[in-house]
Amino acid sequence: MKPSKFRYTAPSMVAEALDFLNEYGSDAKILAGGQSLVPMLNLRLARPKILVDINRVEELSFIRVEGDTLVIGALTRHAELEKSEIVKQNCPLLSEAAALIGSRAVRTRGTIGGSLAHCDPAAELPCVLHALGAEALVVSKQGERTISMDEFFITYFTTALRPDELIREIRVPVFTKRMGHAITEVWRRYGDFALVNVAAWIKTDSDEKVVGAGIALGGVGGSPHKAKAADLLVGKRPDEKAIKETAEAVADEISPESDNIASSDYRRHLAKVLTRRALTLAAARIRG
Amino acid sequence: MVDTGACYESKRIRVTVNGVTYERDVDVRLLLSDFIRQELGLTGTHVGCEEGVCGACSVILDGKLVRSCLMFAVQADGCQITTVEGIAQGPDNLHPIQEALIENHGVQCGFCTPGVVVSMYSFLKENPEPSEEEIREALAGNICRCTGYAGIVRAVKSASRKAR
Numbered sequence: 001m002k003p004s005k006f007r008y009t010a011p012s013m014v015a016e017a018l019d020f021l022n023e024y025g026s027d028a029k030i031l032a033g034g035q036s037l038v039p040m041l042n043l044r045l046a047r048p049k050i051l052v053d054i055n056r057v058e059e060l061s062f063i064r065v066e067g068d069t070l071v072i073g074a075l076t077r078h079a080e081l082e083k084s085e086i087v088k089q090n091c092p093l094l095s096e097a098a099a100l101i102g103s104r105a106v107r108t109r110g111t112i113g114g115s116l117a118h119c120d121p122a123a124e125l126p127c128v129l130h131a132l133g134a135e136a137l138v139v140s141k142q143g144e145r146t147i148s149m150d151e152f153f154i155t156y157f158t159t160a161l162r163p164d165e166l167i168r169e170i171r172v173p174v175f176t177k178r179m180g181h182a183i184t185e186v187w188r189r190y191g192d193f194a195l196v197n198v199a200a201w202i203k204t205d206s207d208e209k210v211v212g213a214g215i216a217l218g219g220v221g222g223s224p225h226k227a228k229a230a231d232l233l234v235g236k237r238p239d240e241k242a243i244k245e246t247a248e249a250v251a252d253e254i255s256p257e258s259d260n261i262a263s264s265d266y267r268r269h270l271a272k273v274l275t276r277r278a279l280t281l282a283a284a285r286i287r288g
Numbered sequence: 289m290v291d292t293g294a295c296y297e298s299k300r301i302r303v304t305v306n307g308v309t310y311e312r313d314v315d316v317r318l319l320l321s322d323f324i325r326q327e328l329g330l331t332g333t334h335v336g337c338e339e340g341v342c343g344a345c346s347v348i349l350d351g352k353l354v355r356s357c358l359m360f361a362v363q364a365d366g367c368q369i370t371t372v373e374g375i376a377q378g379p380d381n382l383h384p385i386q387e388a389l390i391e392n393h394g395v396q397c398g399f400c401t402p403g404v405v406v407s408m409y410s411f412l413k414e415n416p417e418p419s420e421e422e423i424r425e426a427l428a429g430n431i432c433r434c435t436g437y438a439g440i441v442r443a444v445k446s447a448s449r450k451a452r
Contacts, residue, residue: 001315001317001318001322002317002319002322002338003317004317005297005317006316006317007295007296007297007316008295008296008297008299008316008317008360008362009294009295009296010362010363011294016294020295034358034359035340035355035358038319038340038357038358038359038360039338039339039340039358041317042319042338042339042357043339050295051316053363055363079352102340102429103343103428103429103430104353104407104410104411104426104429105343105346105353105354105355105407105429106340106355106429108352108353108354109354109355109358109359189428190424190425190428191428191429
């Protein structure tokens with residue numbers, strides 16, 4: 001047996017899962033898609049006493065639009081985000097990002113809630129959700145609360161979630177007219193976590209001047225970084241000059257760490273280049 | 289209070305693999321890959337990295353491609369599984385993907401081959417007329433360290449044409 005010993009339960013309702021989390025706290029670990037957790041169990045980097053498998057909790061698996069919000073159940077698989085017409089129409093950045101995750105087999109199982117809760121600093125979905133200003137609705141026996149992405153990410157593999165809390169759904173503002181988007185990445189091998197990834201969107205008015213923009217970067221720190229420099233675009237046309245200045249300002253506001261894969265300088269360079277490419281593509285995709 | 293009886297260390301499960309139904313008592317930490325190999329003796333499913341990278345352990349679970357080293361056997365309770373042993377009609381009647389791998393020199397040491405066969409079987413069902421780029425993207429989930437992929441890509445192209 002590869003993982004260390006644990007006890008296992010597979011509730012069929014959120015309320016039952018919350019009972020277990022409430023009872024066992026940090027001794028319990030939620031098993032969603034398992035594409036990050038099971039390798040950690042196999043390597044014994046994680047040794048929970050209780051595994052709460054939520055794969056049979058059907059109420060956590062849905063995609064729907066409520067007014068101007070796209071609401072996605074935490075157990076929604078990456079492959080579902082990738083293929084869903086609702087997601088393509090209402091938040092194309094999210095379906096494009098989902099298609100970049102791991103391999104087909106990983107996307108079959110991996111979930112949006114799991115990706116957020118795991119909080120890998122280079123994962124696509126946390127980066128995209130941060131850029132879009134999404135919120136997570138989390139539940140516990142004590143009730144529910146909404147956590148914005150600004151508050152959600154703490155550092156490497158660490159979030160604002162308490163041990164007794166479960167993500168129920170992710171709420172993302174739907175795309176409106178005159179918005180363009182892009183996600184750009186550099187990886188060593190297709191399907192790997194990116195060295196750096198950049199998710200961006202731009203919204204313009206009828207004069208083609210930017211009225212809002214969001215840029216988030218993965219792989220440049222302990223958690224996805226939301227770039228303040230996105231505001232530099234506001235009031236300008238998203239032309240080559242404005243995009244170049246913004247990309248340089250984005251690179252100036254991060255201080256990535258060096259590791260055995262890439263140096264800090266190289267990651268900062270990638271951040272600049274990938275931001276420029278993402279904004280250029282986003283600007284070109286703006287449609288009335 | 290939580291009913292701790294609902295929390296267990298082993299469980300009796302029932303799975304259908306390649307059309308045969310099996311019932312076994314399993315430790316909850318037994319990986320699906322180890323269950324298939326050790327409990328059922330179906331050693332076509334290979335175990336490479338055991339951390340979800342190499343794709344050698346790919347199987348089809350309820351119609352969807354999964355890495356069997358990233359699931360526990362207990363999670364497959366009630367499910368239908370197809371392993372590489374279930375792809376061919378018989379030893380003398382290989383699936384077009386298997387035939388094409390032979391014809392196009394897509395096999396060298398053979399370790400990754402079962403994963404490649406299962407994964408491409410599932411891929412071609414979903415996308416029967418893939419472009420070469422799509423084939424290469426789909427194959428990225430299966431690591432081969434011998435052939436350099438050219439033969440495998442040719443084989444998948446040829447199999448997709450045959451299937452049409």
